[in-house]
Amino acid sequence: MAPPPTNARERILDAATKLFDRYGVHAVGMQRIIDEAKCGKHLLYREFESKDALVTAYxxxxxxxxxxxxxxxxxxxxxxxxxxxxxxxxxxxxxxxxxxxxxxxxxxxxxxxxxxxxxxxxxxxxxxxxxxxxxxxxxxxxxxxxxxxxxxxxxxxxxxxxxxxxxxxxxxxxxxxxxxxxxxxxxxxxxxx
CATH class of the missing domain: 1.10.357.10 (Tetracycline Repressor, domain 2)
Incomplete structure (x- = not known):
């Protein structure tokens, strides 16, 4: 079951969407998403257990x-x-x-x-x-x-x-x-x- 949406989750997904749309999924690493979303690694992985989960949400x-x-x-x-x-x-x-x-x-x-x-x-x-x-x-x-x-x-x-x-x-x-x-x-x- 998907976790309920949170502001942090949406902020991370917004950042990932912007980067994936512009550069492609493979060209964007998780650290770049962390930097764009201005969040910590722990928060990103709490909201999305893996890059695959983030890509699927995207x-x-x-x-x-x-x-x-x-x-x-x-x-x-x-x-x-x-x-x-x-x-x-x-x-x-x-x-x-x-x-x-x-x-x-x-x-x-x-x-x-x-x-x-x-x-x-x-x-x-x-x-x-x-x-x-x-x-x-x-x-x-x-x-x-x-x-x-x-x-x-x-x-x-x-x-x-x-x-x-x-x-x-x-x-x-x-x-x-x-x-x-x-x-x-x-x-x-x-x-x-």
């Missing part, structure tokens, strides 16, 4: 952020087709302009399928795909899974180009691409074979 935080974004999208009250566009807009508003998707980066840094960080990242991808497929199934698209996969491909591109183009530029392009894809996919479902 990934879970990323997942909670995704769920909040999805909930905001669903609460918008617009038709499902527009919810898909809104989801990508919200993601685009929050894409870091440095290293790309923190989950995907961590997934690549831990290729061993048995590693907790790899598994947490893999689980996140499965949940995200399932949720986007569910949202796409509410549209009139003939193949909601294909629509969801195309949208996720655009989202991945949005994250991966963050260090090359401006985040604002990327977000605008991604939103328009999703509008186009949704229009094509939902229009195709109305065509007579």
């Amino acid at each position: 990934l879970r935080r990323c997942e909670r952020n995704w769920v909040q974004t999805l909930k905001a999208t669903l609460a918008s009250g617009v038709p499902p087709e527009e919810q898909l566009v809104e989801l990508v807009r919200l993601v685009g508003d929050n894409v870091p302009g440095t290293r790309g998707c923190p989950i995907r980066n961590t997934f690549r840094e831990f290729p061993d399928e048995r590693h907790p960080a790899h598994q947490a990242a893999f689980d996140h991808f499965a949940v995200v795909r399932e949720q986007v497929c569910e949202l796409a199934s509410r549209t009139t698209a003939a193949d909601p899974e294909r629509l969801a996969d195309r949208i996720l491909l655009i989202v991945n591109g949005l994250f991966n180009s963050g260090s090359v183009l401006s985040p604002e530029e990327n977000a605008a392009v991604a939103v328009q691409l999703v509008r186009d894809v949704v229009l094509i996919e939902t229009t195709m479902s109305h065509r007579v074979p």
Whole structure:
């Protein structure tokens, strides 16, 4: 069972998130996190028994952020087709302009399928795909899974180009691409074979 959140725990996780997002998980040692969080080694290890536990908490935080974004999208009250566009807009508003998707980066840094960080990242991808497929199934698209996969491909591109183009530029392009894809996919479902 996860320990209850404390101010120290959140401060350490904030510091780790900042460093992991900027430099990657493997490039950041525990001492650097201690220095950034301005805490002692004992406190860090009281809150997180290992670096693996800290990395897993970091990934879970990323997942909670995704769920909040999805909930905001669903609460918008617009038709499902527009919810898909809104989801990508919200993601685009929050894409870091440095290293790309923190989950995907961590997934690549831990290729061993048995590693907790790899598994947490893999689980996140499965949940995200399932949720986007569910949202796409509410549209009139003939193949909601294909629509969801195309949208996720655009989202991945949005994250991966963050260090090359401006985040604002990327977000605008991604939103328009999703509008186009949704229009094509939902229009195709109305065509007579």
